[in-house]
Amino acid sequence: MANLAEATSSQQFEELLQKAGKSLVVVHFLAPWAPQCTQMNDVMAELAKENAQVTFVKLEAEAVPEVSEKYEISSVPTFLFFKNKQKVDRLDGAHAPELTKKVQRHSSAAVPMGTGVAAKEDLNERLKKLVNAAPCMLFMKGSPQEPRCGFSKQIVELFKQHSIQYSSFDILSDEEVRQGLKTFSNWPTYPQVYVNGELVGGLDIVKELAESGELKNTCPKAITLENRLKSLISKKNVMLFMKGNKEMAKCGFSRQIIEMLNSTGVEYDTFDILQDEEVRQGLKTFSNWPTYPQLYVKGELIGGHDIVKELKESGDLESVLKGEN
Numbered sequence: 043m044a045n046l047a048e049a050t051s052s053q054q055f056e057e058l059l060q061k062a063g064k065s066l067v068v069v070h071f072l073a074p075w076a077p078q079c080t081q082m083n084d085v086m087a088e089l090a091k092e093n094a095q096v097t098f099v100k101l102e103a104e105a106v107p108e109v110s111e112k113y114e115i116s117s118v119p120t121f122l123f124f125k126n127k128q129k130v131d132r133l134d135g136a137h138a139p140e141l142t143k144k145v146q147r148h149s150s151a152a153v154p155m156g157t158g159v160a161a162k163e164d165l166n167e168r169l170k171k172l173v174n175a176a177p178c179m180l181f182m183k184g185s186p187q188e189p190r191c192g193f194s195k196q197i198v199e200l201f202k203q204h205s206i207q208y209s210s211f212d213i214l215s216d217e218e219v220r221q222g223l224k225t226f227s228n229w230p231t232y233p234q235v236y237v238n239g240e241l242v243g244g245l246d247i248v249k250e251l252a253e254s255g256e257l258k259n260t261c262p263k264a265i266t267l268e269n270r271l272k273s274l275i276s277k278k279n280v281m282l283f284m285k286g287n288k289e290m291a292k293c294g295f296s297r298q299i300i301e302m303l304n305s306t307g308v309e310y311d312t313f314d315i316l317q318d319e320e321v322r323q324g325l326k327t328f329s330n331w332p333t334y335p336q337l338y339v340k341g342e343l344i345g346g347h348d349i350v351k352e353l354k355e356s357g358d359l360e361s362v363l364k365g366e367n
Contacts, residue, residue, distance in 0.1 A: 049101045052108050058099055066096045066149045067124040068141075071103040071115045073294050078136040082119045084302075089145055096149050104294050116333050117285045117316075122356045123148050129215055135307045148155055149356045156222055165218060169226045172219065174239040176323050178207035181223060182233040185216050187332055190214060193245045194233050204257050207267045209323030216344045237261055267320060271328045274321065276341040280310035280363050283325060284335040285304035287312050295347040297334050302354050305336075310365040 047057040049069070052151035059067055070086055072079035075105050084099065092097045103110045103118055113122055113129065121141060123131035131144055147164070147269040173179055184190030186198050188224060201208055213220040213232055226239045235242040237260055242248070251257040282299065291300050296335055303310055315322040315334055326332050329343045337344045344350070 045094055045096060046087060046098045047100070049104065049109075052106055054111050055101060055106065056127075058097065059124055062097045062124070064126055066145070066146060067099060068096060069099045069101055069122045069124065069215035071101055071110060071113075071118055071120040071122070073103055074364070075294070077120050079119045082136050082138070082141070085141060089142060092146060093149055096145060098343040114333065116295065127154075128155045128217075130217060132216075139293045145366065165222045166226060169208050169223055172211060172223075173227075173241075175211075176320050177238060177267065178206060179236040180208050180210040180233055181213050181219075181236075182210055183212070185212055185332065186210055186327055187330070197233050197235070197245050197248055198259070199314050204252060205268065206261050207271070207324050207327060207329070208261070209320075212327070216234065231282075265313075268328065271321065271325055274313060274342070275325075275338040275343075277313075278309070278311040279340055279365065280308060281338045282310055282312045282335055283315050284312055285314070285316050285339070288315050292316060293334075299335050299337070299347050299350050300357065302350055303363070305354070306360040306363055308360060310363070339363060 045059055048255075049058055053223060055069075068086070068089075070079070070082060072083065076151075086098050086100075090096070093350065097156055099169055101109065103115050107114075117134060121133040121144075122129055123144060125148070131148060133141055133144055144166075172181075178300075180186075180197065180201070182189065182191075182194040182197065184194055186201075189195035189198050200206075211219070213223070220232075223234065226236060229241060229244065231244055233244055235244070242251075242260060248257065251260055275283075280303075282303065284291065284293075284296040284299065286296055288300060291297035300312075313321070315325070322334075329336060331346065333346055335346055337346070337350055344362060348361065353362055
């Protein structure tokens with residue numbers, strides 16, 4: 043099928059995006075061992091038949107790590123949507139109806155904005171979910187680890203100084219959210235801070251709250267989250283925060299780290315971050331570690347997949363898990 047391709051290298055991936063130009067490109071990040079990926083490949087093949095103007099690309103996440111890391115792919119299946127070589131949307135998980143809806147919406151995006159009432163309602167629903175994704179949500183340019191404008195950097199520093207726990211959304215990664223949230227909140231600039239789904243304001247207001255001592259009172263749930271995270275990472279001597287659980291890992295990195303831990307014979311417990319969005323987002327900021335899985339020993343972060351792999355290869359993993367190092 044002419045509009046169904048496979049990318050086996052970073053160069054091939056970039057060439058496919060270049061070739062598509064302004065047309066929609068849907069990239070399926072997959073793993074051959076995951077049955078849900080096989081299922082979604084079949085869905086994608088059907089969509090390719092019905093949407094000849096859209097390019098569908100299969101990419102094995104672990105085989106092209108530089109692309110997976112660039113777009114923070116940490117579970118499969120994940121779908122990214124591109125136009126003009128820019129990412130415009132993302133879908134995590136095997137959700138065929140949602141994939142179909144997103145393909146239809148983005149492939150018909152040439153229709154002038156505001157002409158589709160249903161599309162506008164869909165966006166508003168999405169924005170409602172996003173502003174309520176965590177008790178304290180920051181919509182910013184870039185990420186807390188890499189802010190991409192001075193105002194975003196200042197607000198991140200303020201939150202850090204006042205020990206505010208929050209989740210963030212990079213508005214540069216999604217033009218639809220970037221423009222839609224301005225209208226949704228009637229606030230024309232970024233960054234924007236929301237608490238319990240309600241707009242607090244931008245940098246100037248957060249500065250005023252910090253100076254008056256009201257900032258921590260404005261984010262009461264964030265403090266509760268910090269205490270909860272401290273309790274979770276110390277629940278057992280060895281705690282693994284992963285996608286899935288011991289019996290069923292839901293991404294390749296989690297599966298591999300489980301195998302490495304099992305080989306030591308050391309007891310450990312797991313927490314499925316897919317079941318708790320507040321913990322999933324909050325722990326990234328709390329630990330200053332942006333990806334999963336994350337391994338903790340006696341409440342201290344050891345690291346992710348690569349660090350555990352290095353410890354195993356050096357023969358130090360078991361002693362680290364036992365707290366001997």
